[in-house]
Amino acid sequence: MAPRDVPGSPPGARELMALFAPLRFAARQEGAGLERLAGLGATVRGALGLARRSGAPESPALGRLAAEAEVFDGLPAAERLAAVCRMAADLGSLVALPTDLGALARRGRIPPTPLAIPPEGRAERRARLATPLADVPGAHQAPRALLEERGRTTVEGALEFWPKGWQDRTHVKRVADLHAGEPGIAVVTVRTLRQQRMRNGKPMLKVATADGASRLELVFFNPPPWRHKQFQAGETILVSGEVTEGYGGVRQMAQPEVEKVTEGDSANFGRIVPIYVGPADHQHPALRKLMKRLVDEWAPFSVDDLPPEVRVRRRLLGRAEALAQAHFPSSGTDLAAAAARATEPFRRLVFEELFFLQLALALKRRGVRREPGIAFDASPARRAAARALIPFVFTGAQERAFAEIASDMGRPEPMNRLLQGDVGSGKTAVAFAAAMLAVQSGWQAAIMAPTEILAEQHARTLRGWLAGSGVEMVLVGAQARGREQREVRDALSSGRARIAVGTHALQEEGVTFARLGFVVVDEQHRFGVMQRARLMGKGVRPDVLVMTATPIPRTMALAFYGDLDQSKIDELPPGRAPVETRVFGDTQRKKAYEAARRELAAGRQAYVVYPLVEESEKIDLADATSGAEELRAILAPHPVALLHGQMKADEKEAVMARFRSGETRVLVATTVIEVGVDVPNATVMIVEHAERFGLSQLHQLRGRVGRGEARSQCLLIAHFSKAGGEARERLKTMVRTQDGFEIARADLRIRGPGEMLGTRQAGQPIFDVADLYRDEAILDEAREEAFRLAEVDPGLKRPENAPTAEALERWASRLSLARVG
Numbered sequence: 139m140a141p142r143d144v145p146g147s148p149p150g151a152r153e154l155m156a157l158f159a160p161l162r163f164a165a166r167q168e169g170a171g172l173e174r175l176a177g178l179g180a181t182v183r184g185a186l187g188l189a190r191r192s193g194a195p196e197s198p199a200l201g202r203l204a205a206e207a208e209v210f211d212g213l214p215a216a217e218r219l220a221a222v223c224r225m226a227a228d229l230g231s232l233v234a235l236p237t238d239l240g241a242l243a244r245r246g247r248i249p250p251t252p253l254a255i256p257p258e259g260r261a262e263r264r265a266r267l268a269t270p271l272a273d274v275p276g277a278h279q280a281p282r283a284l285l286e287e288r289g290r291t292t293v294e295g296a297l298e299f300w301p302k303g304w305q306d307r308t309h310v311k312r313v314a315d316l317h318a319g320e321p322g323i324a325v326v327t328v329r330t331l332r333q334q335r336m337r338n339g340k341p342m343l344k345v346a347t348a349d350g351a352s353r354l355e356l357v358f359f360n361p362p363p364w365r366h367k368q369f370q371a372g373e374t375i376l377v378s379g380e381v382t383e384g385y386g387g388v389r390q391m392a393q394p395e396v397e398k399v400t401e402g403d404s405a406n407f408g409r410i411v412p413i414y415v416g417p418a419d420h421q422h423p424a425l426r427k428l429m430k431r432l433v434d435e436w437a438p439f440s441v442d443d444l445p446p447e448v449r450v451r452r453r454l455l456g457r458a459e460a461l462a463q464a465h466f467p468s469s470g471t472d473l474a475a476a477a478a479r480a481t482e483p484f485r486r487l488v489f490e491e492l493f494f495l496q497l498a499l500a501l502k503r504r505g506v507r508r509e510p511g512i513a514f515d516a517s518p519a520r521r522a523a524a525r526a527l528i529p530f531v532f533t534g535a536q537e538r539a540f541a542e543i544a545s546d547m548g549r550p551e552p553m554n555r556l557l558q559g560d561v562g563s564g565k566t567a568v569a570f571a572a573a574m575l576a577v578q579s580g581w582q583a584a585i586m587a588p589t590e591i592l593a594e595q596h597a598r599t600l601r602g603w604l605a606g607s608g609v610e611m612v613l614v615g616a617q618a619r620g621r622e623q624r625e626v627r628d629a630l631s632s633g634r635a636r637i638a639v640g641t642h643a644l645q646e647e648g649v650t651f652a653r654l655g656f657v658v659v660d661e662q663h664r665f666g667v668m669q670r671a672r673l674m675g676k677g678v679r680p681d682v683l684v685m686t687a688t689p690i691p692r693t694m695a696l697a698f699y700g701d702l703d704q705s706k707i708d709e710l711p712p713g714r715a716p717v718e719t720r721v722f723g724d725t726q727r728k729k730a731y732e733a734a735r736r737e738l739a740a741g742r743q744a745y746v747v748y749p750l751v752e753e754s755e756k757i758d759l760a761d762a763t764s765g766a767e768e769l770r771a772i773l774a775p776h777p778v779a780l781l782h783g784q785m786k787a788d789e790k791e792a793v794m795a796r797f798r799s800g801e802t803r804v805l806v807a808t809t810v811i812e813v814g815v816d817v818p819n820a821t822v823m824i825v826e827h828a829e830r831f832g833l834s835q836l837h838q839l840r841g842r843v844g845r846g847e848a849r850s851q852c853l854l855i856a857h858f859s860k861a862g863g864e865a866r867e868r869l870k871t872m873v874r875t876q877d878g879f880e881i882a883r884a885d886l887r888i889r890g891p892g893e894m895l896g897t898r899q900a901g902q903p904i905f906d907v908a909d910l911y912r913d914e915a916i917l918d919e920a921r922e923e924a925f926r927l928a929e930v931d932p933g934l935k936r937p938e939n940a941p942t943a944e945a946l947e948r949w950a951s952r953l954s955l956a957r958v959g
């Protein structure tokens with residue numbers, strides 16, 4: 139396609155633009171396609187000749203382009219893409235590039251061979267970056283304090299204080315060109331200040347300013363005292379804010395950000411400037427100056443932890459460059475992309491974080507694999523025998539998962555597998571069948587559940603399935619004392635009992651196994667990795683099957699269970715009707731109770747769940763207790779019982795037993811029933827204070843009903859006056875979908891991975907820059923590189939990988955969550 143004539147374009151531009159298509163084509167090639175790219179060099183040379191003939195002026199970029207074209211056709215395929223990027227970069231300084239080629243060009247500006255720093259240089263550089271801000275010459279007190287207050291006490295800490303946004307100040311508009319209803323930036327001179335009162339009597343400050351003949355009025359409501367001192371008549375200031383039109387057409391800005399303009403301040407003007415979370419607008423100029431200084435004078439000494447060939451292969455910026463650009467992006471950067479952190483500097487920073495996380499997992503996985511494990515007999519006959527104990531036919535998905543697990547178990551390497559499946563998808567049966575493979579081969583199996591109630595339930599289910607098989611099973615509970623406990627422990631240590639079900643009590647010192655070969659950890663994310671390791675230590679490298687309580691999004695599974703192989707049950711057993719979900723305001727709870735009454739009258743049962751948050755355990759318990767009292771009256775004559783976390787284990791079990799038998803019709807509970815309870819006759823789930831539950835929790839709770847063939851309902855009662863927008867979003871998601879994977883993705887977006895895993899304090903992120911919702915593509919790239927490295931050098935023993943090994947150690951402690959799972 140011939141480029142169209144662009145009116146007024148410089149000589150030769152048209153001929154150069156003819157290169158867009160071939161470069162674009164070249165950039166899309168991979169592997170064999172790159173081999174066949176020979177000829178691009180000739181194409182570029184031809185276009186340059188034509189451009190020169192039409193009068194394109196000589197320039198360094200044109201010269202580089204010509205040199206690049208000269209050698210291109212002889213380049214090995216592996217180097218061709220980088221060369222294409224460099225050519226795009228040079229072409230970009232001659233003519234304006236379309237967006238896609240612009241992105242290519244930015245990669246081309248990355249230096250191809252990063253500086254290799256000798257090890258001793260690395261230590262010095264690290265020490266230098268660890269310099270306290272207080273020792274940075276020329277760092278002013280005020281901006282330093284802003285950083286120190288936020289825990290950023292060293293140069294490196296300050297450099298990692300990421301902006302929340304950026305403002306383009308390369309071109310500042312004239313006041314006359316500002317449009318009402320749009321955000322604007324202008325440089326104006328202060329004229330006069332006027333104090334007024336608003337209609338409600340509150341003070342208001344109006345500042346008249348102008349650039350040349352155009353007036354701009356700044357308006358501040360309720361100004362603090364320092365505001366008045368901010369303006370001196372005759373001074374030049376930069377203002378930014380939403381432009382509005384006041385009386386008589388005069389342009390106004392209400393509550394604008396105001397900065398003083400000083401001559402030659404390259405940190406604050408004539409460029410894209412960073413905006414940080416926390417500091418006020420008037421504090422920003424000094425903060426930016428300090429940041430600019432750190433970026434210019436200190437960042438170049440930072441150590442690049444990424445292996446150089448990874449950087450080159452993935453076209454990642456060097457760390458120093460990334461730091462500089464993260465704060466002060468080069469002009470022309472797309473600010474919307476920057477705000478979404480979808481720019482090259484952040485791609486590099488995110489990549490680095492995810493690369494070291496994945497490297498830790500990759501090495502862990504290699505390490506486990508290399509040790510000898512148990513090869514169980516997983517022949518078709520044995521598989522069929524194991525399955526025959528279960529009184530229903532596996533769904534296709536269960537069948538698949540079981541086949542994957544069984545074939546792992548048949549191999550002599552230790553298995554480390556994650557079994558994911560939505561609530562009620564039937565993970566227990568699959569785990570049981572796998573455990574039976576171990577038992578049939580003469581080994582013991584342990585199944586660890588997170589709560590007593592769940593352990594008891596598993597024990598009851600398995601006892602039923604094992605009836606008549608002659609296989610002995612024991613329940614290892616915290617409450618068993620004296621003789622009973624001794625008997626259980628003897629059965630395990632002698633090897634007589636083949637299956638142990640229990641809580642973390644399974645890991646106690648006194649519990650020993652004769653021949654533990656298979657471990658199931660149910661509802662895994664409630665246990666830390668240390669606990670899992672302890673149970674594993676009771677056998678000699680047993681095979682391990684980890685089951686998650688809730689589906690987790692793919693990125694999270696890779697990030698936190700990336701050392702495990704994965705199986706998925708993505709299908710529910712037949713005959714499950716969808717659960718109807720409705721949200722009620724606090725005042726409409728009568729309607730929810732009426733719905734419950736109707737179901738109870740039809741012989742069904744109901745759950746009513748109250749939240750239990752640790753800090754206010756007493757208040758919440760009081761809530762549940764008085765709630766149970768009220769419900770007894772409202773739902774009479776149907777029997778109501780209360781179940782809560784402070785009851786003793788045997789009390790709890792007695793309450794559950796009565797509910798299971800149908801004697802108790804309504805179970806009022808704190809979230810102890812959240813995980814795994816299975817009573818098919820229960821068809822109503824009422825959740826009080828639903829606004830206080832996380833999405834995964836709500837999904838778990840809803841999973842308690844809809845287990846039989848009858849239609850079930852989930853009634854969410856929310857106190858909207860106390861709920862934020864996030865809570866509303868959660869409840870809407872619940873009404874919209876019942877797909878656990880979709881809910882998990884929404885949860886990840888709303889809360890982030892830390893809270894989803896329940897391992898972090900609220901609001902404390904696991905990653906500094908990476909976002910598992912946003913950065914899936916980068917995660918895949920980083921994972922590929924990390925696993926490639928672990929494959930080539932599983933101990934990171936090679937000399938060229940010594941820096942990576944050292945870097946990994948520091949990153950491992952920083953990303954402590956890598957160890958969960």
Ligand code: ADP
Binds near residue numbers: 712
């Ligand atoms: P979860 O995956 O949430 O742990 P469970 O293992 O508790 O699910 O199974 C939920 C319910 O579905 C149980 O009552 C179980 O017996 C039943 N179930 C599991 N698989 C099947 C199947 N293939 N056919 C019929 N019922 C099944």
Ligand code: MG
Binds near residue numbers: 565566660814
């Ligand atoms: Mg379960």
